[in-house]
Amino acid sequence: MAPVARSGSALRGKLPRAFRLVVLPVIVLVLWEIGARMELFNPIFLPPPSRIFSAAQQLLLSGELFRHFADSLRRIAIANVIAISVAVPLGFFMGLYRPFEEVIDGFLNILRPIPPLAWIPLAILWFGLGEKSVVFITLISAFFAILLNTIAGVRGVDKSLVRAALSLGATRRVLILQVVLPGTLPSLFTGFRIALGVSWMSIVAAELIASSSGLGFMISYYRELLRSDLILVGMLSIGIIGFLMDRGLLWLEQRLLPWRVRLEL
Amino acid sequence: MAVKVGIERVTKQYGGEGDAHFVLALDDVSFALDDGEFVSLLGPSGCGKSTLLHIVAGFEDATQGTVRVNGKPVAGPGADRGMVFQDYALFPWMTVMQNVTFGLRIKNLPQRECERIAREHIALVGLAGFENRFPHQLSGGMRQRSALARSVANNPEVLLMDEPLAAIDALTRNALQEEILKVCDARDGRPRKSVLYVTHSIEEAIFLSDRIVVMTPRPGRILEVVGVPFARPRNDATRLAPEFQQLAGEIWSTLKSHIKPN
Numbered sequence: 001m002a003p004v005a006r007s008g009s010a011l012r013g014k015l016p017r018a019f020r021l022v023v024l025p026v027i028v029l030v031l032w033e034i035g036a037r038m039e040l041f042n043p044i045f046l047p048p049p050s051r052i053f054s055a056a057q058q059l060l061l062s063g064e065l066f067r068h069f070a071d072s073l074r075r076i077a078i079a080n081v082i083a084i085s086v087a088v089p090l091g092f093f094m095g096l097y098r099p100f101e102e103v104i105d106g107f108l109n110i111l112r113p114i115p116p117l118a119w120i121p122l123a124i125l126w127f128g129l130g131e132k133s134v135v136f137i138t139l140i141s142a143f144f145a146i147l148l149n150t151i152a153g154v155r156g157v158d159k160s161l162v163r164a165a166l167s168l169g170a171t172r173r174v175l176i177l178q179v180v181l182p183g184t185l186p187s188l189f190t191g192f193r194i195a196l197g198v199s200w201m202s203i204v205a206a207e208l209i210a211s212s213s214g215l216g217f218m219i220s221y222y223r224e225l226l227r228s229d230l231i232l233v234g235m236l237s238i239g240i241i242g243f244l245m246d247r248g249l250l251w252l253e254q255r256l257l258p259w260r261v262r263l264e265l
Numbered sequence: 266m267a268v269k270v271g272i273e274r275v276t277k278q279y280g281g282e283g284d285a286h287f288v289l290a291l292d293d294v295s296f297a298l299d300d301g302e303f304v305s306l307l308g309p310s311g312c313g314k315s316t317l318l319h320i321v322a323g324f325e326d327a328t329q330g331t332v333r334v335n336g337k338p339v340a341g342p343g344a345d346r347g348m349v350f351q352d353y354a355l356f357p358w359m360t361v362m363q364n365v366t367f368g369l370r371i372k373n374l375p376q377r378e379c380e381r382i383a384r385e386h387i388a389l390v391g392l393a394g395f396e397n398r399f400p401h402q403l404s405g406g407m408r409q410r411s412a413l414a415r416s417v418a419n420n421p422e423v424l425l426m427d428e429p430l431a432a433i434d435a436l437t438r439n440a441l442q443e444e445i446l447k448v449c450d451a452r453d454g455r456p457r458k459s460v461l462y463v464t465h466s467i468e469e470a471i472f473l474s475d476r477i478v479v480m481t482p483r484p485g486r487i488l489e490v491v492g493v494p495f496a497r498p499r500n501d502a503t504r505l506a507p508e509f510q511q512l513a514g515e516i517w518s519t520l521k522s523h524i525k526p527n
Binding site: 170 | 344
């Protein structure tokens with residue numbers, strides 16, 4: 001058993017990381033391109049990568065992609081700032097004070113299972129079509145991710161650390177500010193990352209229905225024009241941007257909480 | 266000698282009597298820790314030694330009975346009882362210096378005074394030069410040294426230690442035992458620390474203690490209190506002395522009949 005495992009890891013060591021990352025996408029793209037050129041499938045429904053690439057160029061040069069992206073990003077930023085500023089303090093108090101949590105919890109447990117998209121009709125009634133409705137939908141999805149992770153973070157603070165602080169004479173104020181708060185940060189970051197992920201999911205759906213700009217709108221607009229190449233450009237943009245933002249948050253977490261990342265290794 | 270910690274008829278139950286999960290963790294336990302004395306609570310798992318220490322620390326309440334420190338009943342955790350944990354319980358987001366000054370800063374000592382006291386204690390446990398390291402950058406032994414410095418620097422009335430060396434490798438453990446004695450000893454005009462120490466190692470208890478409270482499980486009771494006559498300072502020669510081995514053998518033979526196979 002042992003020699004097999006060793007040769008396996010040696011193999012992994014020999015393949016450059018960059019190669020391992022791109023090998024599968026490249027194979028898929030090549031087969032896809034060949035399939036489209038040989039008309040194995042209808043290019044109207046699934047255009048070849050070369051067409052998607054030139055469509056992406058066209059959208060980038062005209063500034064259209066960037067305009068829609070900026071609209072979506074602005075909405076996500078507004079929604080997450082509001083979600084964080086409400087959910088973090090609320091979650092913190094719910095985690096700290098049992099009775100407070102019990103009062104709030106029953107109410108939230110009924111709201112939580114409702115998919116954010118089910119709020120769209122009501123959002124349109126309340127806020128009309130446009131910016132506010134989209135922000136509202138995004139806000140709802142981000143809110144619960146942040147709230148639940150904040151509560152879990154407060155609860156998950158190492159009991160020994162709390163006891164150590166109390167035995168060193170910590171007052172309630174010191175305990176909360178210097179022990180519970182920093183102890184909650186790793187879980188808060190997890191909440192932010194999940195919130196950002198679900199933000200992209202719900203904002204696209206909200207923009208499909210309730211907006212005349214943003215990446216979600218762009219995708220639905222080009223469906224009406226049967227431009228599957230442009231639809232795919234929109235989809236891939238969301239994938240790439242979502243990935244980059246998640247990595248950005250991960251990088252930020254490693255910079256701000258080096259002790260946490262190192263402990264996990 | 267003045268009594269530092271008085272444990273008076275302490276009983277601790279978990280669950281109600283008659284419940285399926287009813288446990289009598291401590292059954293009418295009494296003894297006194299004198300000022301400047303080092304006492305170990307020794308016994309197998311489940312004898313209630315850690316529960317008793319937690320009651321003294323104020324982390325748990327006694328079902329019956331009272332714990333007094335300097336005559337005052339304990340009503341919760343406080344800086345008069347410093348705690349050293351098995352898992353170190355260092356704040357991972359603070360450097361060694363910040364950890365050691367934690368209690369001093371709460372007392373509102375001036376910054377410079379905090380750092381002076383911290384430096385002195387960090388040096389005392391042999392960690393001079395590591396002030397700005399984070400706990401994750403230290404070995405287990407160094408983490409426990411930092412935790413020890415943090416508790417002692419806070420100058421508590423009594424030091425409580427809950428199996429502090431149980432997670433440390435055997436070689437480092439011997440070195441740390443001497444370190445603990447050194448740190449708790451009288452120095453610079455300060456009297457010797459009063460220490461209540463929980464362990465399940467007979468040799469460790471003998472090496473460190475003035476007296477050993479031997480406890481038995483289910484229900485947790487005091488079996489006997491053994492005085493340890495060896496002179497201080499203690500060192501490797503103490504461990505090798507025939508009297509040391511003989512005492513260890515005696516304690517083992519009294520405990521043995523009370524340890525049931527699981």
